[in-house]
Amino acid sequence: MEADIVVVGAGHAGVEAALASARLNQKTILINLYEDKIATMPCNPSIGGPAKGIVVREIDALGGEMAKAADATALQMKLLNSSRGPGIWALRAQSDKIKYSNYMREKISNQQNLKLVVGTVVDIIVEQNKIKGVILEDKTIINCKALILTTGTYLSSKIYQGSENFEEGPSKEKTSKGLSESFKKYNISTFRFKTGTPPRVKKSSIDLSKAKIEPGSNMELAFSFSTNKVIPFDEQEVCYLIHSTDETKNIIELNLSKSAMYSGSIQSVGPRYCPSFEDKIVRFSDKQRHQIFLEPESLSLDTFYVQGFSTSMPIDVQEKMLKSLPGFKNVEVDKWAYAIEYDCIDPQQLKLTLELKTIEGLFFAGQINGTSGYEEAAGQGLIAGINAVCKLTNKESIILKRSEAYIGVMIDDLVNKGVIEPYRLLTSRAENRLTLRNDNAEIRLKEYGYKYGLITESEWNKYIKYKSEIDLTIEVLKNVRFTPKSELAIKLKELNQAILNQGFSAYEIIKQPKVDIEVVKDFIPELQILSKVQLQNILITIRFEGYIKKEKEEIEKLLKLEKKLIPADLDYNQVDNLAIEAKHKLSKVRPVSIGQASRITGVNPSDIHMLVFHLKKMSKWKNK
Known part of the structure; x- marks a missing residue:
């Protein structure tokens, strides 16, 4: 079996990568652990939010599919931060997670040049530092010219509930174990992150008279430029808001040692901006209560996602915690909460194209790069898909600047700064929030989508x-x-x-x-x-x-630095008066420009000054 491009993993990153590759006329194979689990929502059943909603608009402007899927399967639409400055306005859709997955599955099934293969990749094939294919668990070999790995949280994943742990992926699914060993063979640096998810409870078991209704926005809202019909306000589902109680806090404090996170079972780092509920109790000990949102998961399910109540507590403690909440006296649980630990790669090993520096044709996108969130994954998947095609067709790669897109901010952060915790896009990460707005994604990026062939x-x-x-x-x-x-x-x-x-x-x-x-x-x-x-x-x-x-004007100044290119083979050890840390970081990241070099953590202005001075000397010497 062979293809031009192989994509491993059919989550939000994999779907965007595979669709982009196939739509750009490359024979594409998408490998997934399951035939029916395409672009699933193992965590919150929503798309968008602060910064993330703008990313979805950017994906749409570039020719991706997430925005269209979110509009077509929305249960509720909301414009966030509308009372504040326009630089942080963003859309958020409460999604029907069953319909969303089915929508993407249908797109994959009907896409020309794209074939779905069910299997587990256990190894990659590399010859002379070039990707040549993958090996499946059943020994099947699939040859390819480019490979995009989008394994999400499935790489050597382990589920934790109190003292119990299981080698499983999200929602008791399979885990992928072989790839991590393959990475060691090719000196691809990895580490472990963790995240968690809250319980799902039956709506019919909750007394909603104890909760505050949280409706959507009474406005005509859509993510996609091409969406003509939006969900009417009177047809939207509502969410609900409750707060934890003193009893909830006491239960956590009495059982803290039973938490997988606090018992020492989990050593890896979790997301700072989406902590477990027990972490909230410890970190904000002076706070008596915390917000909890009840979000419908699907019109075909009798379940609420208990947003803000993520935990790695054992099931018996989870039950006590839930019953301490307002209206939860008779709660029935559909799915218990858990924490999940998984392997990621160090994204500083990547180029800004998301291609690995040491193996030609090998791309990474999504949570395997240390990010969190469906939107961050989809944005990376789309860029990796386009760039894999550019690699094979000898076209110029797409590298979005920080001043052009939140996707550009994210990839620049990952490659230049690396990650010490699961990366989440925030409006505060962008220097140019007034330029990177919800309303102007088309104006910023549509030309790219058209240029690369994903906009008709x-x-x-x-x-x-x-x-x-x-x-x-x-x-x-x-x-x-x-x-x-x-x-x-x-x-x-x-x-x-x-x-x-x-x-x-x-x-x-x-x-x-x-x-x-x-x-x-x-x-x-x-x-x-x-x-x-x-x-x-x-x-x-x-x-x-x-x-x-x-x-x-500030952007123009910074763009001048991006135009000052650094030779790819520059030996940083030969740069006089460069700090040792700067030499190490610059040698690791291999920035392509002075602008990129200036954004690397550990590289100071004085280092940039010495680097520029060295390059000027080189230029004079070459011109003699």
Whole structure:
């Protein structure tokens, strides 16, 4: 059996990688442990959230599938942080996890150039530092020119519940053991991380009168640019909010030694931003209660995901913990919580293309790179899929800059800084939050999707129309003026939004912070034909013009450093006055530019100064 590209693992990273490869006309084989478990949601049944929701929009702009799947299978849609600055607005969908997986499974089944193979990869085939294929557990050999490993949390995974542990993947599934040994053979550095998941309980057993209803947003919201029909507000499912009690806290404190995490059974590091419930009790000992959300998992299931209640406690303690919650007196458990430990690779071994530096044609994406989250995985999978195709077709790789996408921020962080805990994307990780917004993902990235062939001609033409409407309307707003006696001026004064004591352009009027663009829209025909996202984009462009201009100037300065390239074979030991740590880190990461070098942890400004000085000397010497 052979293929151009093999993808191992059909989680969120693997699905995006395989679809991208196949859609770009490469014969692709997707290997998975199961035929029916495609893009499953072993943890929270949702897509999006702070920063993550913007990543989903970016995946869509690049030609990926996650946004379309999230829209098609949403139970609820919410715009987060809408009362705060636009740089942190983000969508979050409560997903029907059964429908989501079925949607992706159907896409895989119907995709030309793509074949699903059920099996377990136990070894990789490498010849002269080039990937040649994989070996399955049943001795089947699949030859390939490029390989993308997206094994998620299945690599030598172990489940923990109190003192008990099991060599299993999520939800008592198979684990993949052979690959970790194969990595040792090829000097691929690995370490272990852990994560956890809360219990699932039967909705019918919960007294919801004790809980607060958490509805979605009464707005027309969608992740994908191509989604035409959104879920109506009155058809959305609701989530619920409760809080832990004093009794919950006491149960944890009395049984802390039984937790797999605190008993010493688990030595690996877990996610700081998604701690287990017992970790919350220890770290925030002065806090009496914690938020817990009850989230529906599927219309076909009678279950709630108990968000915020992750634990590695034994089952008998979990039962006491659950029954201490408001409305949980008669709780029935569908699935108990657990912690899971698994192997990852050190992402500093990767290029910014997500290809391993030491083995040509071997790519890694998703949680195997030390990240957490479906969205982070999907973003990496899409980039790895595109770059694997570029590798085989001798095209320029796609490397997104930090100023272009949250996906670029994430990959840059992984490769240059490495990970000491499961990596989660946060808005605080981006220097250019006002540039990397929810509303402008198409404007930032659609051209890449079109260039690399994942955006169709019809989609591209639709986008061109969308963008030209925005540009045209902004010009109209600059040229249309309103006097103090105009109907708009009178309306704004009545609403206490603005007083026009002289003539102003519509652009200047919208710039005023209290003015509602919906009011202005009634007087500008060009505004009336625009979508909500287009209006949002125009509003932010106008209101934050000065900030955006300043941010762009800073970006331009940084881009100059990205253009100062470093020879691939540079011997850092020959750079005078370079700190020992800097020599080690630079030799390990092998940055391609001064900009990348400056972002490596342990490399200081003084090291960059010496490196630039050395490169200038080299240049002069070569020119003699």
